[in-house]
């Protein structure tokens with residue numbers, strides 16, 4: 001994912017952009033020059049909302065073998081044709097979703113002193129807070145505040161999570177555990193759709209990493225000149241995204257244009273990530289996406305990224321390699337990604353997955 005752009009912004013945070021207020025209420029007349037991105041990279045305000053987002057009822061995965069096979073097929077088609085899909089009847093109650101978002105927004109609204117202790121530009125830190133909102137910068141910045149933390153195994157990492165707001169750990173953990181169960185179920189369906197069986201990676205995923213990127217995008221006075229997050233693909237097998245309001249844009253596998261993703265209450269959005277592209281030998285492509293802004297309302301998102309263990313390499317499934325489809329990718333681990341990130345700037349277009357491609 002993005003990240004490296006924080007190298008010069010982690011120290012220069014600015015919470016004076018009070019989060020709950022619209023840009024006008026905060027009296028912000030314009031976006032500082034340092035945030036303004038070149039015209040070719042600016043979001044177009046007329047970007048169409050994607051009309052054919054696959055919405056999949058995953059309760060069928062727990063139903064009869066016939067029902068399950070239909071859902072598996074739909075998931076496979078969505079991964080191949082789009083690189084993303086949305087899920088309903090995922091089994092996570094609305095209150096768990098809402099409480100995770102409330103915990104996130106309460107964290108971001110805390111006074112600076114509670115957040116500062118988590119600030120770091122060390123991308124390998126298990127808990128990290130950062131913001132692109134700063135004055136006097138001389139590089140392209142992004143209009144986002146984030147808290148990232150590892151979440152699995154929960155008992156190992158939760159003690160590093162913020163103690164404030166007091167219910168942050170409880171509420172976020174509740175969501176983390178639930179969304180991880182959904183991720184395991186969806187990954188089983190994905191490997192099944194590839195003809196590898198539903199338990200192909202379940203053991204490795206059991207010991208895998210879960211990183212939660214908790215994002216906050218304050219209202220922006222000129223949302224057409226700046227982005228919340230630059231275009232990137234995720235360093236995961238899959239990412240599950242919970243969002244409040246529209247802002248996510250994607251370029252699906254079968255299109256060339258940016259499309260806005262609708263946000264429907266209670267729906268979770270699933271992205272194919274880099275490691276799944278490697279595993280599937282490019283049958284399923286990790287999806288390019290970015291976060292855009294609005295001038296009215298703070299938007300929150302919680303991205304839960306699921307991959308294998310820190311040193312467990314994801315290799316292309318040998319079942320998907322033959323003479324017509326030679327192995328297209330080098331194997332890689334989460335640690336390999338962190339190493340890549342520490343020397344490459346994803347905000348400037350570096351791409352982990354491109355780096356893994358074997359040139360033919």
Ligand SMILES: O=C(O)CCC(=O)C(=O)O
Nearest residue numbers: 001213215248291301303
């Ligand atoms: O906030 C969003 O819509 C996207 C977040 C995202 O892509 C990420 O955290 O990797």
Ligand SMILES: [Fe+2]
Nearest residue numbers: 001233234303
């Ligand atoms: Fe992402």
